[in-house]
Amino acid sequence: MSSRLIGFVLAVVVVLVLAIGAISAVVIVRGGGGEGEEQRAQPTEGAAGEGDENEGKDRGGTAGELRLPGADPITLDPALAVDAESATYIVEIFGGLVTIDLGLNIVPDIAKELPTRENGGIVDNLDGTVTYTFHLRDNVVFHNTNRLVTASDFKYSLERALDPSTASPVAEAYLGDIVGARDMARGRAEEVRGIEVVDDFTLKITIDAPKPYFLAKLTYPTAFIVDRKQVESDPRNWTRKPNGTGPFKMGEWSLGERIVLEANDRYHLGPPSLETVTYLLAGGSVLTMYETGDIDVAGVGINDIDRVADPTSDLNAEYLTGDDLSISYIGFNTQVEPFDDPKVRQAFAHAIDREKIAQVVLKDMLPVAQGIMMPGLPGYNPESEALAFDPELARRLLAESKYGGPDRLPTVTLTEVGGGAVVGFDTQAMVEMWKENLGVEVELEQTEAATFFEDLDAGRLHMFLAAWIMDYPDPEGIVDIKFHSKSRLNDPRYGNPELDALLEEARTEQDVNRRMSLYQQAEKIIVEEAVWVPLYYGRDHVLVKPYVKGFQSPPMVIPRLRYITIER
């Protein structure tokens, strides 16, 4: 090859590279897109397949199909589910006695109505136990087999959840109030005495004390029913195509690729309007997929929120937020110096300006938390006020503490979950604020999740960043579980007899108002003693295509697909 030819070829390559670079730059800078995007916004008439020659137009799925981003569930066995991802599918495929509606109210599912004391469904026994009587619907059938659901299915499923050979990490937590449940979980009994099958459609469950939050705990997957015949005939693989009683049944599950749920036309509360729901599990750039029409709903992260929240942007009309029943916070290990001194904790709390961080760093994506209980949770106190940003007060408190000031403080480390490469700006901001307002240099440590939880459980951390998501809509699930001195999940290892008394009274208080007031008093103590510094409540940000109607971002993982319709 002559030098000239080579030179020519190379020049072509270089020119191509430069041209692509230039075109990319122009195309990127122009923003807003050209005609290509306009066309895509118009759906084509008639059935649209995926990936046909008409790319660039609406790449929508078939009519009646909703496409969402999702992740692989850890398991589809309701007895074993502990994470939100698995729960997302489980609540659509399975059902139990009661469920939660979009307003976060507990409503009957397979039970005909909620048992109350007024209708005789709840009876207080002489020995202090309480018996709930559930009358079941007589028209609930399992997917695929169409077998009628009876009360013995409940006894089987609940006992299976508690059976030690099922190895459920959470059954005891959610079902442990039932008389005899703990015995079964520990292998001391072959059945649960407190669950009684009266007849095919009547079930009695007896719990050990009058606990108002019991029905709320029954909304969690451990109380859902599974098909005994299916589980026993295929104990290893039945979850690949489970028989549930929920509004949707499992159509297809390709690991790492997609899950397709199909509508259950025989659903006892009314068949869903959607035909199928496809969860795309492979990940990828979700927002890009949304913009090209490959997906109907997309989450919005902090890098894209400016573009989406801008009222002049096309995407803004499709932008939806939903408050979550979750909270992120700073926890202090109250058994370790210097955080054994409440004045030190309070000083740290007063030294950070959470409002500013939320506004500047988090771009107002998350509401600032003023208490432990979040909006939407029964017991939420809108008047609750977290310790306010007050640097002078902070310095004074530190001076009044047993250390007398920042110089005599031992080294303080803030631990969070992370990869170690990058520190979030919000964390950085807090560390800066402590330095500036308190004169304390806080060291930052990042560990990955498994190590973090182990260190937390062993009491090795000083202060830590963590979050809590409500498992059921009752304040007991946070105020009691995270702060009672005997609770295993009390990470700050905080022991306050006055607080304990309030919590124990609230466990069995029947009057709703009085009960909530007890939790609010408990919350006040927790906030004032700075056991936690509440940071932000959870909030979801999603984009939803205009042809998807009835989509909500609910505060908890609850069944919601059956309320959605597609109108093209």
Next chain:
Amino acid sequence: MQGILPYVLRRLLWAPLILFAVSFITFTVARFGPGDPISVAMGQFRDPEALARVRHEKGLDKPLLEQYRIYMWGVLHGDLGESFRFRDRPVSDIIFPKMWVSAQLGLVALIITFGIGIPVGVLAALRQGTWVDPASISTFLFFQSVPVLVTVPVMLLVFVVKLGWLPTGGWDGIFSKHIVIPALALSMPGIAGVARLMRATTLDVLKEDYVRTARAKGLREFTVVSRHVARNALLPMTTIIGISLVTLLEGAFFTETLLGIPGIGRLAFDSVTSRDYDIILGLTLVLATAFITANIVIDIAYTFIDPRVRYGRSAAA
């Protein structure tokens, strides 16, 4: 060929020993690290008693050697264990389909990388001393310097969002449009390296007497290059190509994550962070076996490619 069979046999005898050592070390290190799959899977609701009971059910509280024995016994029967993260799913069901996807993608990328890199390297060597030499390789250095995390979003923006030519991601087999962006992203960075290597070996070959002889004989330059130079310059590359084939099984984490490709890279990373012991071990064993096999195959291949190479007692030149 005389010496090759005992040589291969000797190498094969070492293989199980190596595999045992690799698996034992991985097994031990994983289990001695902080955390375990059960506590990770449990997430925020961590009850030590419940954890202990589940660990017992899964056999995680047995002594280390006992657990290892149980595991290896299973492996010898073809059972790679079960995942903790994807509860009760067999490890082989999980890793092999994903490895296949990653391998297909990696193969296409490899073909591009070597397909472009080798000729460019030879070219640069042939034109050493002229401007062609540095210019040709530098052109591809651009792609080596820009990380995948940058090239993929740019390609997505240009080809998918603005132009609509290609799909956003996902996987539809090796012959679909889905392969374009990931294959490009994965292949471009490697070209410069391959080219430089090829250039170096070609330069060595060009100095050899037989090249001068071939030219002196009046052969056309193209024949000299293709028949004499390239074949000899490719020899050292054989090892590289062979090992690269094994790395196909490793997958590419960033590319797979950004483009939603169900490959093994993402799985491997997630399995480590969630302490999914059996998947980690399964992956390690498969990769170790592949490496050992590849090495033996490359060594055998050498005897065919380079007649000067002999093993065993008759190795004297």
